[in-house]
Amino acid sequence: MIELFLKGGLMMWPILAASVVALTVVIERLCFVAQEKRRRQPEVVGEVLARAERGDPAGAIQAAKGSRDFVARTLLYALEHRERSVSDALLRAAGRELQRYNRGLSILDTVITLAPLLGLLGTVTGMIHSFSLLGGKELGAPQAITGGIAEALIATAFGLGVTILALIPFNTLNAVMEKARHDLQDAATHLELCLTRPPAAETLEAETRGGR
Numbered sequence: 001m002i003e004l005f006l007k008g009g010l011m012m013w014p015i016l017a018a019s020v021v022a023l024t025v026v027i028e029r030l031c032f033v034a035q036e037k038r039r040r041q042p043e044v045v046g047e048v049l050a051r052a053e054r055g056d057p058a059g060a061i062q063a064a065k066g067s068r069d070f071v072a073r074t075l076l077y078a079l080e081h082r083e084r085s086v087s088d089a090l091l092r093a094a095g096r097e098l099q100r101y102n103r104g105l106s107i108l109d110t111v112i113t114l115a116p117l118l119g120l121l122g123t124v125t126g127m128i129h130s131f132s133l134l135g136g137k138e139l140g141a142p143q144a145i146t147g148g149i150a151e152a153l154i155a156t157a158f159g160l161g162v163t164i165l166a167l168i169p170f171n172t173l174n175a176v177m178e179k180a181r182h183d184l185q186d187a188a189t190h191l192e193l194c195l196t197r198p199p200a201a202e203t204l205e206a207e208t209r210g211g212r
Contacts, residue, residue: 008154011122015115015158022111022166025104029173032100036180039068045187048075052194057082070097070180071187078191086195090188097184101177108170112163119159126152 005012044067051060057079064076077093078086130149 004154005158008158009122009126009152011118011125011155012158015118015122015155015162018111018115018118019162019165022108022115022162025107025111026166026169029104029169032103033173033176036070036101039070041067041069041072044069045071045075048072048079049187049190049194052079052191057195070100071183073097074184075187075191078188082195086192090192094181094184094188098177098181101173101180105170105173105177108166108173112166112170115159115162115166116156117159119156122155122159123152126155 005016008015044063047063048060051057051063052075061076061079064072064079067073067076074090074093074097078089081089126149130152
């Protein structure tokens, strides 16, 4: 493998650097996703929404405090700033949480775009080297010419390989972020409905009085 790498030419080193960066980001992001999954507490989120629906925002705040669930933290921030604007508070807290999920994805996206271009550049430089030998003294040495072509093909293969291997976790991490976005939007919409409508007990009492 080392010999094959060295035969690929100078462009193999930028491709190697891009692959190391992509691997580092993927490992860090997978650790982050696993940690956030362990921190999820859907029962706490359900309790917060249930207390808010009963018209008990103070109890909802108390239920959310201390939770490491990112949805519960978003709801807690919105409840603590509900006097100003619940919608703005939800948007700000949700954006802050989604930014944590989005961290590193731009780097992966750059590697996915850059790696095949580096391989293509290795192809061009290898072919230039090969064709330059056709007009020189190396015309009778076919190995020198085919060596440049091999250099071009190796760089291209490695560049495409890095792209393929980085694309799979990139799409997986994007799917994870979209699920987090959906969970935040669902909980935020539920909380807004709970805070903008009268509690169930008061609604029932109003209906009873109206019936009388």
